[in-house]
Amino acid sequence: MKTLSQDVLRARRHLAATGWSYRKACAEIGYSYTHFVFIMTGRREMTVPLMKKVMALPNRKGGAA
Numbered sequence: 032m033k034t035l036s037q038d039v040l041r042a043r044r045h046l047a048a049t050g051w052s053y054r055k056a057c058a059e060i061g062y063s064y065t066h067f068v069f070i071m072t073g074r075r076e077m078t079v080p081l082m083k084k085v086m087a088l089p090n091r092k093g094g095a096a
């Protein structure tokens with residue numbers, strides 16, 4: 032099993048804490064779902080621009096789905 036980078040783990044925690052699914056998050060930030068999943072599962076490298084976009088996602092919990 033591949034070890035995930037600290038950036039990927041931080042992004043995953045942020046998405047979970049703010050209520051974003053991978054599918055909704057990638058649509059919001061303009062990435063394809065497949066590429067986003069590859070990054071979030073460690074098959075591709077996390078980039079600084081993507082990390083900034085993920086961390087800038089607002090809280091989705093309690094909002095309209």
